[in-house]
Amino acid sequence: MCGISGLFDTRGRRDFDGALMHRINDSLHHRGPDEGSIHLQPGLAFGHRRLSIIDIATGQQPLFNADHSVGIVFNGEIYNYQQLTDELTALGYRFQTKSDTEVIVHAWSAWGEDCVHKLRGMFAFVIWDQARDQLFMARDRLGVKPMFYALLDDGTLVFGSELKALLAHPAMKRDIVPQAVEEYFALGYVAEPRTIFRQALKLPPAHTLVIKRGDQRLGQPRRYWDVSFTTDNKIDEVQAQEELTRRLREAVKLRLISEVPLGAFLSGGVDSSAVVAMMAGETNGPVKTCSMSFDDPQYNESEFAQMVADRYQTDHHVEMVQSDDFDLIDTLARLYDEPYADSSAIPTYRVCQLARKHVTVALSGDGGDESFGGYRRYKLHMMEERMRASLPLGLRKPLFGTLGRLYPKADWAPRVFRAKTTFQALARNSVEAYFHTMSVIRDNERLPLYSARFKSELGGYNARELFLDHAERANTDDPLALIQYIDLQTYLVGDINTKVDRASMAHSLEVREPLMDHPLVEWLATLPSHLKLRGGEGKYLFKKTLEPHLPADVLYRPKMGFAVPLARWFRGPLRQRVRGALLGGPLADSGMFDLKTVGAMVEQHENGSRDHSTPLWTLLMYDAFLRNVMGASSMREAA
Template sequence: MCGISGIFDIRGRRDFDAALMHRINDTLHHRGPDEGSVHLQPGVAFGHRRLSIIDIATGQQPLFNDAGTVGIVFNGEIYNYQALMDELQGLGFRFRTKSDTEVIVHAWSAWGPDCVQRLRGMFAFALWDRASDSLFMARDRLGVKPMFYAPLDDGQVVFGSELKALLAHPLLRRDIDPQAVEEYFALGYVAEPRTVFRQALKLPPGHTLWIRRGEPVGQPQRYWDVHFTLDARIDEQQAQEELLRRLRESVKLRMIAEVPLGAFLSGGVDSSAVVAMMAGESSGPVKTCSIAFDDPQYNESEFAQQVADRYHTDHHVEMVQSDDFDLIDTLARLYDEPYADSSAIPTYRVCQLARKHVTVALSGDGGDESFGGYRRYKLHMMEERMRASLPLGLRKPLFGTLGRLYPKADWAPRVFRAKTTFQALARNSVEAYFHTMSVIRDAERMPLYSARFKSELGGYNARELFLRHAQRANTDDPLAMIQYLDTHTYLVGDINTKVDRASMAHSLEVREPLMDHELVEWLATLPSHLKLRGGEGKYLFKKSLEPHLPRDVLYRPKMGFAVPLSRWFRGPLRQRVRGSLLGGPLADTGWFDLKAVGQLVEQHENGSRDHSTPLWTLLMYDAFLRNVMGAAPMRQAA
């Protein structure tokens, strides 16, 4: 696991400034504290920070082939590298190392751009090829590892594992993209391929980008997508057996390491399943890490302890205070662009704990998307039955009117909070799911924007992102559709971003067995009734695990990492919220209606409404402006 960076000259073969390249590389020191190196030659510069996991002795980067004609910087792990090494040796390639990095170099020479089809793992890499005078970049299928790049005005292309590497280049324009800001306030993150800056981009998951000298930078090319065919001819018992076989294989592949290895154990189904499989593949106790909350409402450590006791793991628990909000500015600097998932706080803490005991940790991330585990899936399917019974022409005026008139009862029991449901029923399926996934919904979001900002948006709404992905989904199954949407939006933009930055902040490598692409592809062939049945999410997954996990772990209500935002904003963070949202950089942008923002603050403080999510989203945007944009002159888009 590493931090990678570099510069490529598409107009010629200029000599790059070594001091600049070292500064760019040093921004990623936290991703790879073990070693660092920079390589410069006319027209190409590579930077690498290394966290040594495999082939510690000889796996240094940048790595070149014997002839010096192909070189690479690579972040990630290729889990089938040993099999590929044997195949490539059979083709006549000679290896100087035992690293998966050298496997990619020779795979490029053997198969060209199609080499990515052979790689099983999490990866982002940039490869220079002298024969084609080009730079080839690739990102893994599910976006576990990040890749940012920016074509600069003078013909350079700068790239790196995090935005901060690009921000170290003085020629990167800091113009903020209004459409990225709209996506952030709708979803809580800036979705691929945008970044918060106009000039910088994210390479989307499952894509490559081939940049040839003398040619303008083109569009990334898709090499993989998940196809929900739902056509597997398999009975339930066979599906359970096959699922466990695939899960064990995926976990076993991710246990290859030359450093201490363990797992996160939250007490949820996904992480508990991973630990159960690890215990079956390990000769000694599995090292597991959990955090406990001092507020019982958010604490699920007792369930983690049940699993730890059952498998006799070497279990480590640390208590996190419920008022653990001192990380706000740290998180803003860590993520480089606005990011509003408050569970980043406990995720940061559990990574901090894990790094005291291991260098590699397996996680349960990605299970909800593939197995059908989110509570919102059940609610969406209930809405779908209603949408199917009434045409949109009737639903839109009927439920649209109800949605406008029905009060927003944050204080009431969930059964009486019908406003959101009415609003969803007035929309088509994809727009309704966007409404569900919005951290600040259209009716609440648009009043926060100033007239100037709305003008700069030019009519853009973040729902277009969902509509664009839905066109590629190629499925009429309503559950498969929203699983597809989550795989391309929430999983990448929120979950993977959160875990990558939080883990790398502590130089911890996290591996996700439930995001193995072969497992994901197989699950996409299973009919939806094996994923969501009778209101029970992850039906097949849970049935398969009944012999391996306590029933309390499998069938209790899902909790997830949560923090008490509502109480913070009425108590210890009250003054910070007022100071940050009603003045300072947020007000200076001219992009927000301060009267509307002030109304949110007042209503939340007096207890008439719970605006904790929009207030947190605004607060983290303010933290971005103060901590990231404060380091350089801020220029809003004209």
């Protein structure tokens, strides 16, 4: 696990400045504090920061083959590297190290671009091939590990594990993309392949990119894998439970290879508890587990984590997070490099901080909700789908559209009376309705937020186009499978994986996700949806499979999530900060927002008539991005 970076002259073979490459590489020091090195040759520079996990003695990077014709910088773990070592040795390749990095180098020599099909794990890497005079860039199937790149005006390609590596280059422009801002305010993150900056891109998950010297423009990334929701598996329920148990154990066992202390996150939810249960069956000593407790009982799951820790006699570590733990706002803005609005980044940062005190590698339960059908929104969407199926869109749109406009937004009322969002969803088709559900600020609130000038810059773009594009490729008529596919392409990558990668690497902690093992994900996609969501119970098969392994109170309690009390913060300790940031700082000076609308949201939230906590947090984090990444200060302060 590490941070990678590099420069490539697409026009010739200029010598790159070693001091500049060191600055770029050092911007990722937190990702790999154990070692750091760069490689320079005419037209190419590679940088690497190492967090030593496997083959500590000889696994240094950048790594080259024997004749230095192929070199690599690599971030991640290849869990089947030992099997691939045997396969490549049989083909005549000789290994100088015991690292998974060298496996990729020889896999490239043996299979070329198809080498990615052989790799099982999380990865982002760049290979230099001297004979072909080209770079080959690849990212893992589910986007666990990040990859950013930009083509600068002078023909230099700069790449890195985080945007800050690109921003360390003085020629990297910081022009903001209006469409990326729209995606951020709709979803809480900037979706692949965009970044917030016009010049920079993210390599999408399950894609590769070839960059040849002499090409005037970068080519298009090529998709090498996709999950297919066939839902046509005829397996019976008992057999499915047995097969799922086998696959879970295998996915966990593969991720236990390490030469440094290893443990797991244990939130008390089903997913992390399942991982710990499987780990306990594969390790000799007690599993090291880490949990956060919260002083607000509304958000505290620690008693359920303790149940699992007691059952498996883990070496359990718990720390309390205060409910007013909001001092990380600026830290998070600098950490993520572009706007990011998931407030659970705060407790995620804290649990990674705790885990690093005890382990260098931690297994997590991320990815389970998407593949097993665990989100509460899935159940609500399927209820809406039944209503949509009973009336054609031509009738639903005017009927429920009118109700959605007229019905008051009753944030204060019991849930049964909060029907405005449901009416709005019923007036849409399935994909647009799911986008409406997933929006952190919905269209009817988001568009008035923008200034007239910014709306003009958007040119009519709406972030729902992302969902429509993914839905076209989903190739399924199953309504649950469709939204699972959309989540795997959007929310899992842009929100969950981004959050965990930045929070963990900020503390030099490697996180491994067995529930994102791609053979497991592929198999789960073949199962019929009634094995995932049944009778209003999400993760049906998963929970039935885990009944012999976990307490019923863990399996069948209401889902809590990793939340923070935003509404109370903004009416209490953060009240003045919100007013100052949103009504008088760089955000107000940007000209992108309608300040009357922003002011009304602040007033309504403070007086309790509306709960605008999520939109206000989204605005607050955008202001933090402007100040901490863009270097913006208030024009009033500058004057």
